[in-house]
Amino acid sequence: MNRSERIEKSSGKGTGSLSLALAKGKLLTDTMEILESAGYRFPDFSPGSRKLTFLSEDGSLEILMVRGSDVLSYVEYGGAHMGVVGLDLILEEDRPVLEPLDLKIGFCRLVVAAPLGQEGPPPLGRPIRVATKYPRLAEKYYVSRGVSVEILKLHGSLELAPKVGLSDRIVDLVATGKTIRENHLEIVDEILASTGRIVVSRAAWPQRNQAIRSFLERIVPHVPKDPVISS
Ligand SMILES: Nc1ncnc2c1ncn2[C@@H]1O[C@H](COP(=O)(O)OP(=O)(O)OP(=O)(O)O)[C@@H](O)[C@H]1O
Numbered sequence: 737m738n739r740s741e742r743i744e745k746s747s748g749k750g751t752g753s754l755s756l757a758l759a760k761g762k763l764l765t766d767t768m769e770i771l772e773s774a775g776y777r778f779p780d781f782s783p784g785s786r787k788l789t790f791l792s793e794d795g796s797l798e799i800l801m802v803r804g805s806d807v808l809s810y811v812e813y814g815g816a817h818m819g820v821v822g823l824d825l826i827l828e829e830d831r832p833v834l835e836p837l838d839l840k841i842g843f844c845r846l847v848v849a850a851p852l853g854q855e856g857p858p859p860l861g862r863p864i865r866v867a868t869k870y871p872r873l874a875e876k877y878y879v880s881r882g883v884s885v886e887i888l889k890l891h892g893s894l895e896l897a898p899k900v901g902l903s904d905r906i907v908d909l910v911a912t913g914k915t916i917r918e919n920h921l922e923i924v925d926e927i928l929a930s931t932g933r934i935v936v937s938r939a940a941w942p943q944r945n946q947a948i949r950s951f952l953e954r955i956v957p958h959v960p961k962d963p964v965i966s967s
């Protein structure tokens with residue numbers, strides 16, 4: 737079954753509920769607040785639930801709970817019509833999905849950080865070592881500056897890497913700045929600012945166009961005016 741057929745199957749040939757892939761991460765609470773202000777009710781939803789699907793009371797929207805790092809795969813390959821994901825991941829993974837709406841939630845910045853007092857030029861004679869969850873964006877940043885770089889991909893607790901000698905720098909997300917401060921690091925440069933976005937499958941867009949447009953029109957008035965930090 738190809739991508740288009742999968743979308744058609746999951747969407748009941750252009751009818752039925754729209755699906756929205758969400759992760760139990762930092763974007764969840766604010767996304768649910770926007771959906772609820774727009775009038776969607778999910779009677780059995782609770783963040784602690786082990787259920788993976790939640791249908792709205794009016795039957796028009798179904799939430800699919802997935803890992804944050806899987807939202808784009810669900811949307812790209814037809815497991816969900818839409819998803820909510822940070823711009824940081826969209827740019828890192830460079831997937832062929834549509835990105836019609838900035839939800840202005842989950843504001844954070846992807847930065848380069850170094851141990852306090854070591855923000856000067858990188859060591860001579862070897863590539864600069866950078867630990868990150870964002871290997872493509874980090875590599876692009878250094879290559880575009882003509883700096884030789886060795887990337888170490890980690891999945892969390894990035895701030896530990898320079899402390900234990902694993903790296904000279906980290907490329908990581910900063911929201912409040914608390915983690916950077918508490919681990920004696922400082923920001924050297926900013927790569928990008930990110931907020932949560934609605935992403936839409938390229939196959940679903942033509943097949944469910946009216947339903948997706950109606951969904952977007954319904955939530956737009958409830959999107960914060962300015963970007964907000966999420967916890
Ligand atoms: N302080 C923050 N740290 C990390 N991400 C943040 C922060 N603030 C906002 N975000 C946004 O939230 C998104 C989801 O981050 P989160 O750490 O919750 O990951 P996740 O959804 O739990 O993913 P996974 O479990 O697969 O690692 C990020 O991609 C980013 O856009």
Ligand SMILES: O=P(O)(O)OC[C@H]1O[C@H](OP(=O)(O)OP(=O)(O)O)[C@H](O)[C@@H]1O
Nearest residue numbers: 892893894908909910911912913914915
């Ligand atoms: O500026 P702050 O508000 O302190 O937020 C930034 C921190 O939050 C994220 O980590 P997360 O909580 O996802 O944990 P992790 O280390 O397991 O990735 C991010 O990777 C930073 O470490």
